[in-house]
Structure formats: structure tokens, C-alpha cells
Amino acid sequence: MSEEFQQIHDLYEKLHEILRTNQSLALNDVLTDISNLATHLSLVFSSIPIDTVDIFEYILKSCLELLDTTEFIDIIVQHHSVLWTSFIGSLWKSLTDIHGLDIIDRMTISGRQHMFYRLLDQLNLSKSLEAFLQTNVCSQLTSVEQKTRGFVGCILILTLRQLRVLITNSTDLELDKYQTNLFPRLFHFLDDYFATNERSQTDLLVHEILLFFVDISGLTKTIPIFIQINCPQLCLQWLTLPYLSLDEYEFILRIICNTARHDDGVAILRYHKCHQILNQFRNEISGQILAFILDSEKKEYCMLTCFITMVLCYQSNELNNDSIRVFINDYLIDAIFCTIYDSKLKYLGFHLAEFWIVVMKLCRDDYYMNCILENEKRIKMLQLITGNFLYYSDVTRINDLSGRLTLMALINILWSISFHPRYRKDLLEDLIVIERLETIRLNDQLDKVVLFDYTPRHVYSLKRAADGVLHNLGGKTSIPISPCFPAKNSVFSLRISYSHDDMHFCRELYDVLVKLPQLSISIDFQNGKYLWNEVAQTIQQCHLMLLLVSPSFYQSSSCRQEFIYATSTLKKPFISILIDADYQAKGWLETRVKHICFGQEDFQTNVDQLLSLIGEQLSIELPSVSSLTNSKNIQQWNSSDVQQWFVNHGIKSELYEFYQFKSGHELLLYAQAMRGYQWTKEYERIRLRFEGRFSEQQQHLSSYEFLKFINALEHLRNKC
Structure with missing residues (x-):
């Protein structure tokens, strides 16, 4: 323990003793000494940097403990508020100075994480903070109550700022224990604040709470926690309010955008009409605010965040082609270039990996892919994509989460591009790219690490995507076609191809078909676990393909590869099931699909129609679904x-x-x-x-x- 740390510790011990014995005169001296020490804390950094962080943790925890005592209100607030205010100001300045240095970066990941949770636990246990967050912002308060709230708010701001700089990629490990108390209280406070159209000194605290949740929601594994406390719908609700500040809208938009990076987040945002609310915000609210804002970056940030969220949440058939084309040409491509040339690979708070994931999602649709590759700026995006792929496949290390996501997005983009003859030729001529794809296909070291990360369902593993690209290019992964053997013992093989977004429907259908003794059902319930070699061999041996067509099926590179291989390469008989009666097949799917449409009638009737079609294709008789259902209805x-x-x-x-x-x-x-x-x-x-x-x-x-x-x-x- 350094000399300064010992001094702070002794002064706080003395402060507690003075408060217990009500020694008013001595209190002035102690508060003055603590304030002076807080003022000079930034000087300690030059000699003992890590000790400075420990001192700040000790001070913040001690302040939170002090706020919970009756003596704090009875003595300090009522009689020594000026000195306490001076101390808070000194602490505020020193903390600001130190955050401008690289002191936190010098700490170990484990050290940062432990300090983060110690401070968060202190907030969680604070009774004064609990009362503060649950008091209505419009409540009529006495002068003492107002001062007390001001002091509690200041300590909360300082603690939140310290928490934000301590966050690491591993911070999400224990956050679920706060979803029943601290986090709901903070969101209740925000909701109560936003319910009134009143600006006050609380604005700064509101911004700090929002920024804290922006950073926490950036750790994608935390999104289920945010869903549990109804954060997505609250944020969407706040976005419809016409009187918030531009900063508040920006923070709320970013939390929504972070939520859209998780599959469960997408589901809840879609249900609560995210598309409609974002469009309303762009057309009605943001236009009025941004018209008076000269800062072009803020305008760009709002547009980028809205469009990125919509692309992540919605399928291509649900998006407006003209709006997305404008987004690609006016915002997305420029943002990618700005990010690539930034030393931290960030632009307006977005990491390069986030932009490439948006490109990856858009490239699943042929129209949007052409908009990107044949853009109005005449930028050779294919060369940029392959160049970035080569760079990140060379420099990405196992512990580099952002690098892994960037590489996964890029290789998935190449998979989508490789379906097109007009771009396939360029890829075939790039021997270095092909060689690197072969290396990735044969080495699953990075994929094994990715298993511990969260990746959305629509992002395929490095090995699976490399396998897909090389197959489309006719490389070494081309599968020799073996004959499909006749049905053995009158049992026919049926292969079901589907998007894992449609797992619920697929399982429901599978539960019926698996009861038929005439059919052997082949299906992947492992979300792309199998490599193309295994999938292709299964398709070769099946007698009939069942395709569960949906918007997700259309946007799945894996489904597209299975579809083309079965229907074009092998000329397999197939039946397409249109899951959604309102969906119309488009693009590469439109001209090839004849289907039976589920949803127009009840499930049992649709299954009977399907069984009839399967029977016709295989020249066998199949029973009706009513005779297949369990006798125990x-x-x-x-x-x-x-x-x-x-x-x-x-x-x-x-x-x-x-x-x-x-x-x-x-x-x-x-x-x-x-x-x-x-x-x-x-x-x-x-x-x-x-x-x-x-x-x-x-x-x-x-x-x-x-x-x-x-x-x-x-x-x-x-x-x-």
C-alpha cells in the first residue's frame, strides 16, 4: 500500500469515527484533507499508476458506504455540504485527468474484471442508490433531500465512468446477477425521467447511465439479460418521444443496434415493430432535430445506426430497395473506407467487423450484392473484400475477437459472391485467395475458439464458409457423384433442407414424417455442424428433397448451395414448401420453385397435401396425418x-x-x-x-x- 493510499484509508477511518461521535469541528479538517488528497491523485499516477486506480476504487466504495449512513444526511448534508461539494469536485477533476491517460490499459484483464464487479456489487447493495433510483423525478423534495440526491447522483456518475473504462470482452460473464435488481432500477429511473418533458441537472446522469448500457450491450452475450428486463421495448418506446436531446436519441439508437446483433434481440425487436419505429424516427423526429445540427458526423451516425439495425433485423424482401441503395452508396461504403484507415479500426463508434457483417447480410440478396460490387462510386469492392480477407486471415490471432468476427464476415461475403458466374472468374484468377481458403478449410483452430464466442445464426463458421466458396469455384472440395441406390426394404430416403430460423416449423413437420415407416428422414439439427462433403453425400443418396422455403431460406448461403446442388447438379426430384403464405419467392429462388403453401389452411390439412405429393413423387401410398397422430390426443x-x-x-x-x-x-x-x-x-x-x-x-x-x-x-x- 502506497503512502497516499494509507493516508486516504486513515482519513476515511477517521471520518467514520468523527461522524459516530459527532465531532463537528474535526470534521472540517478531515473533509479538507480528503479533498486536497483527491485533488492531487493524478500526480500519484506518475509514480504508482496501478495504485491510483486502487485508490479511486477505495474512495468510490467508501463514498457509497457513507451515503447509506444516517450520519451522512444528519451531519454532512445539513452542516458541511459546501466541503463535501468541494471534495466531489476534486475527485471529479482527478478522475477525468486519469481517464485521459492509459492507466487502465496497463491493468491485466483479470484485474479490470475483478475491480469492475467489486464496484458494481457496491452499487447493487447501496440502499441510498436504490431509494434515489426509485424516487420520481417530479417529486417535491425538501432542500436536504435535494442536496442528498445531488450527492448520490454525482457518486453514481463517477462510479459509472470508472465502470465503463474497466469493461473488457470478458465482462459479460457474471452480469446476469444484476438483472433482478440494479439494472431494472436503472431502467426504471430512465423510463421515469423520459416520461416527463423536463430538462434538469439529472441530464448528465441520464447520459452516463445510457452510455454505460451502450457499452454493456456492446458485449453481445449480454443481450438476453437486456431482453429479460424489457430493455428493447423500452428503448423503442423512448425513440418515439419527440422531445429528447440528440445525444439521448444517439445512445438509445446504439443500444437498439447492439440488440440487433443477437438472434434473440432480432426476434424481440421485430415483434415490437422496430422497422416501423425506426422509419418514423427517421422521417419525423430526426429530420426536425438534424435540420438544426451543423455537425455532419451526428447526422451520419443517426443514419448509419438506423440502417444497420434494419439490415440486421429484417430480410431483404422486407426492406426498401431504393433506401438501401442510397444507404450503400452514400453511407456504408464511405464508412468502410474511413474505418479501414483508422488506427483503431473504428468509425463513429462502429468497428470494421460490424460494417462487414452488414455487407455480408446484404450480399445474401443478389440485388444488394450488385449494388455493393457495382457501386455508383466506381470503387472496386471485390478487390477490397479479397484484400481484407487476405490481411485478416494472415494477422488474426486466437485472442482477437474483433479480428475473428471480421474474418468470418469476409469469408461469408466471398461465399455469397462465389455463386455468381460474373464474379467467379475474378476469384478463380486470385490464386492466393484460393490457397488461403484451402488453408482455412483444413485448419479449424480459429473455429474452435469461436465456439466460446457468440455468433449469430446467419454467420457461418470459417471452415464451412471456406468449404462453400471452394465448392462453388470447383476446387478440391468438388464431390464425386455416386449413384443413388434404390429404396431398401421399400424405405425411401427424404432429405429436408431448411433455414435454422425456421427450426420450430421444421421440427413440427419432422415429428409427423418420422412416424412413417416408408420414409427415412435426413436432417441437420446441429445448425451447420456438418461440412459440405457430408451434406453433399447425404443429398446424393436421398430419393426426394423437401425444401422449406422462407425469406431466411433465401438468405442462407448453405440452403442456396444445397438447393442448387440438388436441383441443378443432381437433378433430384424435390418438393418446395412455402412456410409463410404471404412470402413470394424472389431472385435465384423465384424461377425454380413450385410449391405447396402452408398457412392458408390448418397444419393437418397442409400435411395431408404434402403426404399426397410425396406419395406421387415416390410412387408409394402414405397414410393421412390423422392416422399418424398419437392415439393419445x-x-x-x-x-x-x-x-x-x-x-x-x-x-x-x-x-x-x-x-x-x-x-x-x-x-x-x-x-x-x-x-x-x-x-x-x-x-x-x-x-x-x-x-x-x-x-x-x-x-x-x-x-x-x-x-x-x-x-x-x-x-x-x-x-x-
């Missing part, structure tokens, strides 16, 4: 059957305990009662009772979990 289910239904659909087990359905009949009655009833109202009614029931376990019911239950009920009702 839903009306005959007991409580164990109902519990198994909850498990099969991945529904929160506590919901089963909460409802305690005794039979399938009760479950079906509830499903029928929910028909035409607004699920959000039912959610609000159930949520309070649910959280009261499981208060000891600190269990919360998110709208996302409840919606999963409602969707499963709808499928159950449609089957009956």
Missing part, C-alpha cells in the same frame, strides 16, 4: 404430457409450475381463450403474479419468454 393428455410439451417447446419451466395445467384439455382451453386476445395485456397481468410467486428465486418473466409460450399455444390450437 391432446384431450387425453395428463399433467406429465403437458409438462413434456413445455419442455419440447423450450418454454420456461417456471411457467409450467405457475400455470399447473392438470390436463391437455385445460391447456387447450387456455390456448383457445387467448385467440384474438392481445397477448401483451395478458403478459402484464401474468408477469406481476409470476414474479410474486417466484420472488424468493428472483425469477423474472420477460416478454420474449412469454411470447414463446403464446406462439407454441397458437401452433397447438391450429393442430386441433
Whole structure:
């Protein structure tokens, strides 16, 4: 412990003793000494940098503990508020000075993480902070109460600033323990603040809380925590308010954008009409605000964030072609170039990996891919993509998360490009690219590390994507075609090709087809675990392909490769099932698909039509779906059957305990009662009772979990 640290420690011990004994005169001297030490803390940095960080942690924790004492209000607030204000000002200045240096970067990852959680635990345990966050901002307060709130707010700001600089890529490991107390309180405070059109001294604190959540939500694994506390819908709701500041809109937009990087986040944003709200914000609110803003970067940031979120959340058939073309030519390409030439590979807060992932998503659609590669700026994007691919495949190391994401995005982009003859020739001529793809295909070292990261479903592994590119280029991965053997013992092989976004529908269909003794079903439930070699051999040996067509199927490189290989290369018989009655196949899919459309009638009728088509294709007789269903129908289910239904659909087990359905009949009655009833109202009614029931376990019911239950009920009702 350094001399300065010892002095601070002794002064705080003395301060507590003085407060306990109410020695008012001595208190002046101690507060003055603490203030002077806080003023000169930045000087300690030059001799003992790490000790300076420890001192700040000690001071912040001591202040939070002090705020929880009655003596703080009775003595310091009422009689020594000027000296305390001076101390806070000194601490504020020193902390600002030190954050401008590289002191935190010198700490170990483990050291930063432990300090982060120690401070966060202190916030979580603070009773004064809990009271502060739960007090309505419009409440009429006495002078003492106002001063107390001001001091609590200042310490919270300083602590949040320190927490933000301590965040690392590993910070997400234990954050879920704050989703039942601290995080909901902070969001409640924000929601209460935004509900009033009043600007006050609280603005700075609001900005710090938002910035803290911007940084935390940037760790993609934390998004399920944000969903549990209803953060996405709150942020979307705040975005519709016309009186927030531009900074507040920017922070809220970024949290929404970060949420869209996670598959569960996409699901909840889509449900709460993110597209409609973002368009309304761009057309009505941001236009009015940005018209008076001279800072072009702020305008660009708002546009980039809105469009990136929409691209991540929505399929190409749901986007406006003209708007996306403008986004590509006026914003996206320029942003990529600015990021590449930045020493930290960042532009307006976005990392290069984020821009390449957007390009990857857009390139799954042929129209948008052409907009990028044949852009109005005459920039040779294909050369830029291959050049970046070669660079990152060479320099990316195992512990470089951003580098791995960048490389994964680039190789997925190359996979989409390789489907097109007009660009395939350029790729074939680049022997270095082909050689590097071969190296990646044969080495899964980086892919093994990626297993511990979060990657969205639409981002394929390095090895799988390299395999796909090389197959399209006709490289060494070309599979020798073996003959399809006749059905053995009158059992025909059926291969189901689908997007993993449609897993729920696929499993429902599989559960019916697998009961047919005449069929052997081949399907990948492992989300792209198998390499192309294994997939191709399975397709070769099948007698019939079943294609589950949807917008996600269209945007999946893996589905596209299976489709082309089965229908064009092997000329396999196939049946296309259009999952969504409102979806119209487009692009490479449009001219090749004749389909049976699910959704226009009930599931059982559609399956009967499908079985009839399968029977015609294979020249066999198949029974109707009614004869395949379990003799124990839903009306005959007991409580164990109902519990198994909850498990099969991945529904929160506590919901089963909460409802305690005794039979399938009760479950079906509830499903029928929910028909035409607004699920959000039912959610609000159930949520309070649910959280009261499981208060000891600190269990919360998110709208996302409840919606999963409602969707499963709808499928159950449609089957009956």
C-alpha cells in the first residue's frame, strides 16, 4: 500500500469515527484533507499508476458506504455540504485527468474484471442508490433531500465512468446477477425521467447511465439479460418521444443496434415493430432535430445506426430497395473506407467487423450484392473484400475477437459472391485467395475458439464458409457423384433442407414424417455442424428433397448451395414448401420453385397435401396425418404430457409450475381463450403474479419468454 493510499484509508477511518461521535469541528479538517488528497491523485499516477486506480476504487466504495449512513444526511448534508461539494469536485477533476491517460490499459484483464464487479456489487447493495433510483423525478423534495440526491447522483456518475473504462470482452460473464435488481432500477429511473418533458441537472446522469448500457450491450452475450428486463421495448418506446436531446436519441439508437446483433434481440425487436419505429424516427423526429445540427458526423451516425439495425433485423424482401441503395452508396461504403484507415479500426463508434457483417447480410440478396460490387462510386469492392480477407486471415490471432468476427464476415461475403458466374472468374484468377481458403478449410483452430464466442445464426463458421466458396469455384472440395441406390426394404430416403430460423416449423413437420415407416428422414439439427462433403453425400443418396422455403431460406448461403446442388447438379426430384403464405419467392429462388403453401389452411390439412405429393413423387401410398397422430390426443393428455410439451417447446419451466395445467384439455382451453386476445395485456397481468410467486428465486418473466409460450399455444390450437 502506497503512502497516499494509507493516508486516504486513515482519513476515511477517521471520518467514520468523527461522524459516530459527532465531532463537528474535526470534521472540517478531515473533509479538507480528503479533498486536497483527491485533488492531487493524478500526480500519484506518475509514480504508482496501478495504485491510483486502487485508490479511486477505495474512495468510490467508501463514498457509497457513507451515503447509506444516517450520519451522512444528519451531519454532512445539513452542516458541511459546501466541503463535501468541494471534495466531489476534486475527485471529479482527478478522475477525468486519469481517464485521459492509459492507466487502465496497463491493468491485466483479470484485474479490470475483478475491480469492475467489486464496484458494481457496491452499487447493487447501496440502499441510498436504490431509494434515489426509485424516487420520481417530479417529486417535491425538501432542500436536504435535494442536496442528498445531488450527492448520490454525482457518486453514481463517477462510479459509472470508472465502470465503463474497466469493461473488457470478458465482462459479460457474471452480469446476469444484476438483472433482478440494479439494472431494472436503472431502467426504471430512465423510463421515469423520459416520461416527463423536463430538462434538469439529472441530464448528465441520464447520459452516463445510457452510455454505460451502450457499452454493456456492446458485449453481445449480454443481450438476453437486456431482453429479460424489457430493455428493447423500452428503448423503442423512448425513440418515439419527440422531445429528447440528440445525444439521448444517439445512445438509445446504439443500444437498439447492439440488440440487433443477437438472434434473440432480432426476434424481440421485430415483434415490437422496430422497422416501423425506426422509419418514423427517421422521417419525423430526426429530420426536425438534424435540420438544426451543423455537425455532419451526428447526422451520419443517426443514419448509419438506423440502417444497420434494419439490415440486421429484417430480410431483404422486407426492406426498401431504393433506401438501401442510397444507404450503400452514400453511407456504408464511405464508412468502410474511413474505418479501414483508422488506427483503431473504428468509425463513429462502429468497428470494421460490424460494417462487414452488414455487407455480408446484404450480399445474401443478389440485388444488394450488385449494388455493393457495382457501386455508383466506381470503387472496386471485390478487390477490397479479397484484400481484407487476405490481411485478416494472415494477422488474426486466437485472442482477437474483433479480428475473428471480421474474418468470418469476409469469408461469408466471398461465399455469397462465389455463386455468381460474373464474379467467379475474378476469384478463380486470385490464386492466393484460393490457397488461403484451402488453408482455412483444413485448419479449424480459429473455429474452435469461436465456439466460446457468440455468433449469430446467419454467420457461418470459417471452415464451412471456406468449404462453400471452394465448392462453388470447383476446387478440391468438388464431390464425386455416386449413384443413388434404390429404396431398401421399400424405405425411401427424404432429405429436408431448411433455414435454422425456421427450426420450430421444421421440427413440427419432422415429428409427423418420422412416424412413417416408408420414409427415412435426413436432417441437420446441429445448425451447420456438418461440412459440405457430408451434406453433399447425404443429398446424393436421398430419393426426394423437401425444401422449406422462407425469406431466411433465401438468405442462407448453405440452403442456396444445397438447393442448387440438388436441383441443378443432381437433378433430384424435390418438393418446395412455402412456410409463410404471404412470402413470394424472389431472385435465384423465384424461377425454380413450385410449391405447396402452408398457412392458408390448418397444419393437418397442409400435411395431408404434402403426404399426397410425396406419395406421387415416390410412387408409394402414405397414410393421412390423422392416422399418424398419437392415439393419445391432446384431450387425453395428463399433467406429465403437458409438462413434456413445455419442455419440447423450450418454454420456461417456471411457467409450467405457475400455470399447473392438470390436463391437455385445460391447456387447450387456455390456448383457445387467448385467440384474438392481445397477448401483451395478458403478459402484464401474468408477469406481476409470476414474479410474486417466484420472488424468493428472483425469477423474472420477460416478454420474449412469454411470447414463446403464446406462439407454441397458437401452433397447438391450429393442430386441433
